[in-house]
Amino acid sequence: MGSFAGNRVSLALFGLGRMGLIHFENLQKNPNVRLKYLVDLDQEKANNLKDFHHLDETKVILPQDDHFVFEDPNVDGIIICTPTDTHVHIAMAAIKAGKGVLCEKPLAMTIESTLECYREATKGNIPLLCAFNRRFDPQIRDMYKKRDIIGQVQSIKTCSRDSPRPPMSYIKISGGMFHDCAVHDLDLIRWMIGEEPISVYTAAHAHIPEIAALGDVDTIFIVLKFPSGVIAHIDLSRDCKYGYHQTCEMFGENGNLMSDNPFKSAVHFAGVGGTVNDVIHHSFKQRYSEAYQEEIAHFVALLTGQVDKCCVSPNDTLRATFLAQAAEDSWKSGEVVDLKEHFQKIFKNNSNDPLLW
Numbered sequence: 001m002g003s004f005a006g007n008r009v010s011l012a013l014f015g016l017g018r019m020g021l022i023h024f025e026n027l028q029k030n031p032n033v034r035l036k037y038l039v040d041l042d043q044e045k046a047n048n049l050k051d052f053h054h055l056d057e058t059k060v061i062l063p064q065d066d067h068f069v070f071e072d073p074n075v076d077g078i079i080i081c082t083p084t085d086t087h088v089h090i091a092m093a094a095i096k097a098g099k100g101v102l103c104e105k106p107l108a109m110t111i112e113s114t115l116e117c118y119r120e121a122t123k124g125n126i127p128l129l130c131a132f133n134r135r136f137d138p139q140i141r142d143m144y145k146k147r148d149i150i151g152q153v154q155s156i157k158t159c160s161r162d163s164p165r166p167p168m169s170y171i172k173i174s175g176g177m178f179h180d181c182a183v184h185d186l187d188l189i190r191w192m193i194g195e196e197p198i199s200v201y202t203a204a205h206a207h208i209p210e211i212a213a214l215g216d217v218d219t220i221f222i223v224l225k226f227p228s229g230v231i232a233h234i235d236l237s238r239d240c241k242y243g244y245h246q247t248c249e250m251f252g253e254n255g256n257l258m259s260d261n262p263f264k265s266a267v268h269f270a271g272v273g274g275t276v277n278d279v280i281h282h283s284f285k286q287r288y289s290e291a292y293q294e295e296i297a298h299f300v301a302l303l304t305g306q307v308d309k310c311c312v313s314p315n316d317t318l319r320a321t322f323l324a325q326a327a328e329d330s331w332k333s334g335e336v337v338d339l340k341e342h343f344q345k346i347f348k349n350n351s352n353d354p355l356l357w
């Protein structure tokens with residue numbers, strides 16, 4: 001990696017779509033970051049962004065010229081916000097060039113290539129942070145810190161309903177709803193419970209004909225069972241009309257913890273007809289605005305060596321990816337999946353890889 005003049009890191013941002021623009025805004029606010037490259041197929045969009053923000057030192061380049069980023073000794077890390085099917089190619093090139101990587105989820109389209117990326121990163125001792133942004137959300141972190149209050153956990157529920165529905169061009173290359181959406185909830189539940197589940201059962205359906213035509217789904221219910229007896233339930237939708245619904249509830253022997261949907265405004269009107277709240281946040285940009293900033297700050301701290309442990313380990317990403325695959329397989333077979341057996345089936349000769357344990 002490059003040298004960190006005054007703890008400032010030099011970064012390249014790949015992809016300036018929905019997620020890339022959120023990271024772009026946060027990079028502008030972070031005094032520890034110098035944005036050296038913007039890489040996107042859409043050069044006009046990238047140049048407009050550069051000009052609007054007077055980023056005179058930032059270079060705009062096309063994806064086919066990305067070797068300039070990897071050959072630049074002053075680049076410390078890259079942020080990947082391109083379509084999911086391009087992640088591995090970019091991440092591997094960056095890791096091989098010694099650049100730290102913050103990659104949007106899912107890191108790869110397959111478990112094998114997720115493992116390959118982590119092997120390469122581990123070999124070179126390169127930070128590779130998979131963007132499970134909910135782990136950085138102050139409200140969810142507060143729930144995590146308080147989880148001991150409720151004693152032995154008995155059940156956990158998450159509900160994640162997307163708003164607005166992403167365009168079909170995105171859904172087509174998203175890797176499917178299990179890897180694109182459920183993976184966040186699976187990661188969150190594993191993290192909260194601190195155990196590996198033993199079984200999974202899924203029911204899913206596509207209510208939207210264009211999504212059905214892709215062989216994908218827009219509505220998913222997943223039930224997981226853990227060795228301690230905890231039961232987890234995940235409720236997902238691709239298309240929620242009242243806003244971006246993101247809740248998590250954990251019930252234990254001494255009570256209940258609930259991370260509720262924040263309202264856009266905390267002012268509530270109460271009258272004879274009842275109480276009226278403001279709407280909930282429109283989308284991920286608003287709901288997780290602080291989480292995305294914290295995620296960038298963690299990546300910068302990893303690059304500068306201020307923290308030495310990535311808060312999403314290789315094991316976390318690999319296990320969440322495995323669970324997304326197992327949940328999808330349960331939907332396809334209509335059967336409860338025994339996760340111990342499935343683990344051996346999916347990882348075969350790799351099942352003893354230390355990255356998985």
Ligand SMILES: NC(=O)c1ccc[n+]([C@@H]2O[C@H](COP(=O)([O-])OP(=O)(O)OC[C@H]3O[C@@H](n4cnc5c(N)ncnc54)[C@H](O)[C@@H]3O)[C@@H](O)[C@H]2O)c1
Pocket residue numbers: 014015016017018019020039040041042063080081082083084086104105106131133170180284
């Ligand atoms: N963590 C989250 O909350 C969250 C939310 C949305 C999307 N995502 C993830 O972010 C990634 C991007 O999703 P999006 O919704 O921003 O997509 P998008 O389609 O809005 O944007 C993708 C951008 O990448 C550019 N691009 C395409 N190929 C490229 C390449 N090879 N090199 C450089 N740029 C390229 C496109 O021109 C476009 O500007 C996906 O992996 C998705 O799963 C994460």
